[in-house]
Amino acid sequence: MGMVSALWLGLLVSGFVVAALQGRIDAVTRGMLKGAEEGVAVALGLISILVLWLGVMRIAEEAGLIAALARALRPVARWLFPSVPADHPAMGSILANMSANILGLGNAATPLGLKAMSELQELNPLKDRASDAMCTLLALNTASLTILPTTVIALRMQYGSSDPTGIIAPTLLATAVGTASAVVLDRLYRKRDARRKGPGRG
Numbered sequence: 001m002g003m004v005s006a007l008w009l010g011l012l013v014s015g016f017v018v019a020a021l022q023g024r025i026d027a028v029t030r031g032m033l034k035g036a037e038e039g040v041a042v043a044l045g046l047i048s049i050l051v052l053w054l055g056v057m058r059i060a061e062e063a064g065l066i067a068a069l070a071r072a073l074r075p076v077a078r079w080l081f082p083s084v085p086a087d088h089p090a091m092g093s094i095l096a097n098m099s100a101n102i103l104g105l106g107n108a109a110t111p112l113g114l115k116a117m118s119e120l121q122e123l124n125p126l127k128d129r130a131s132d133a134m135c136t137l138l139a140l141n142t143a144s145l146t147i148l149p150t151t152v153i154a155l156r157m158q159y160g161s162s163d164p165t166g167i168i169a170p171t172l173l174a175t176a177v178g179t180a181s182a183v184v185l186d187r188l189y190r191k192r193d194a195r196r197k198g199p200g201r202g
Contacts, residue, residue, distance in 0.1 A: 081136060120137065
């Protein structure tokens with residue numbers, strides 16, 4: 001059992017124990033059922049909204065918008081990932097992952113990020129540890145500069161927000177700061193690693 005699984009199990013068990021000692025098992029049961037009901041309702045509501053956005057993004061892809069975005073990001077990706085050959089499949093997956101994140105399509109960015117990691121592992125000379133390129137991708141994927149937070153907008157619409165797109169500006173600011181911080185720290189750690197061990201691992 002992993003650490004996270006053990007933590008969740010401990011929280012669940014302790015919650016039941018405390019509820020039993022206080023004689024409030026019925027409240028826990030009602031809370032569980034209510035949470036499950038709300039989860040299904042939110043999921044069903046998100047389906048239609050996400051289908052709409054994914055349809056719009058598919059049209060944008062057919063129109064060449066995604067490809068244009070990937071081309072615009074290519075020089076940046078070459079600077080961020082100097083050890084990855086420009087014609088390697090990993091670079092294509094990295095560009096696709098970055099494009100999906102910028103458009104707020106986390107559900108599409110995740111499998112693309114996993115694919116990119118798998119392809120970067122092929123270039124990794126030290127299979128038992130993450131390469132510099134893998135660390136960079138993880139940091140960027142976590143910070144994730146987002147221009148259009150599609151999934152968050154969908155959630156706000158589902159919960160009846162009067163201004164579901166009002167999150168765009170704060171999201172752009174927060175993710176821009178986060179991405180800039182990730183890039184700066186990545187460069188600092190690369191330089192420190194280069195001083196300690198010689199040329200970077202890639």
